[in-house]
Amino acid sequence: MRVLHSRSRSARVRGGRSWRQAGVLIAALLACGRALAAQTAQTEFVPASQVPVETLPAAPLVFVAYAFVWVALVAYVFALWRKLGRVEREMRQVSDRLESRRRS
Amino acid sequence: MNALVSVLLGIAAVMFAGAPFLIDAAPQESTMGLVQKIFYFHVPAAMVTFAGAFVCGVASAVFLWRRRVTADHVALAGAELAVLFGAIVLVTGPLWARKAWGVWWQWDARLTITLVMWMVFVAYLILRRFGGPGSEVLAAAVGVFGMVLVPFVYLSVELWRTVHPTTNVIRSLPPEMAWPFRWCVIAFVVLFGALLLARTRLESLRAALDRAYLAEED
């Protein structure tokens, strides 16, 4: 008989939550669409001769390259260090337990 | 062994700390300018990637034909380092290329096969992780094939036309650039050695731990 009842309270809350999620999603999509429209609309035309020649600055590229190397290496060494510590600790625990069992 | 790893790591840390000063003092390259300085980390990382691939391949072969378990651990460590340093090569390279060539990526011989080689060792790691029991042996076969691919990477520059600076660049480096370069190479090699030892040790310890747990259950 319980099956014929209207949806339980938790189900109704969940249902309400999904409506809210849909609303948030639609609002986000609308905002994106508006931002896109704003980007494609130009505010003024610039004659070609006045546009500055684009040179790509090298410093950010060099910086990002070295930063990536440092971050990658430090992250790996750190992760390795932690894993080693954990495994060594577990090893000690297990061998202690084995030792105490052997002694008893 | 722990002591050796710590010593090597210490040396590597000092060298890496000093590297930026040496690189900064080196002269800028005439056509590529500042962005060429990526070369000082990019090329040593590439050398170490090949070293990792080679270590993985040889260790895989030893494991495949002699079934020495330590070899399997070394192979895994080598593959991981090849992927780590390969990622460094594949990120620093395009950053350099964007300025030097105007594009992020070129489908020329050396880049393509470096990417392919990197993917072989990523596939090695994927196979070990998701292949289920017994995948160490299968991955060893992949490792051996990956290592055999490496010479083709080096040959590619000689055989195909490419915009990648040919390997002749390294032989003809002027001394103000050669010394920072050699410094970085040694730094990377020392770091590679330390990491290889440490990672192998982690695998061996894990295997020992598994055996210990099994012993405990008995």
Add this chain to the structure above:
Amino acid sequence: MMAVLRAAWLVAQKDLVVESRSRELAYTTVFLAVACVLVFAFALVREGRAPDDAPAGILWVAVAFSGTLALGRAFERERQAETLRALLLAPVERSAVYLGKLLALLVLMAGVEAILVPVVGLLFGAPVSRAPVLLLALLASGTVGFAAVGTLFAAMLVRARSRDVLLPVVLYPVAVPVIIAGVRGTAAIFAAEPDVAGAATWLALLILFDAVFVTLALWTFAPVMSE
């Protein structure tokens, strides 16, 4: 040596006879290859024409994808019928089993390519009859290289978990150099100004790859399958 070859021929014969009865692999592989060509045609053709090097690339992609399918299916059949263990227990050299499976796959792929090449020629106006011997040699050596690695990997993955997705994951990166050489060589033949010398160089490279890969696979097959 003769014993190995004879045993390999027996294994290949077994596969081909099984295949000729059901023709499952033949139909599905050919269909996939042609479907592949179609998909790429829709992806690349603009204003009724494909970009210049597209036919060569499409041909080899179709070979690679359909070859992977055939590999997977061929060994899946062995696994389901549990005949792989029987093959490995047979009193023949392990390498005979490998060679036999490789041979059977090559016969299948030859049939697929015999249909694929005219299709590509028709659909893209590619000059497939311009240098038939060279094209045949390129296709043969490229297929041998791909199949050599593929047969080894497919065999060793038979008992692994996630074997369906792992086969392409491990096969494609290792086989890419073969594909590159095949495509570049075929494109050299199909180009508006055919470069026969260039195609011959790529062929030489392919033959080198084949020699290396087949030898390596022969060495590796026994230790990898011996568990």
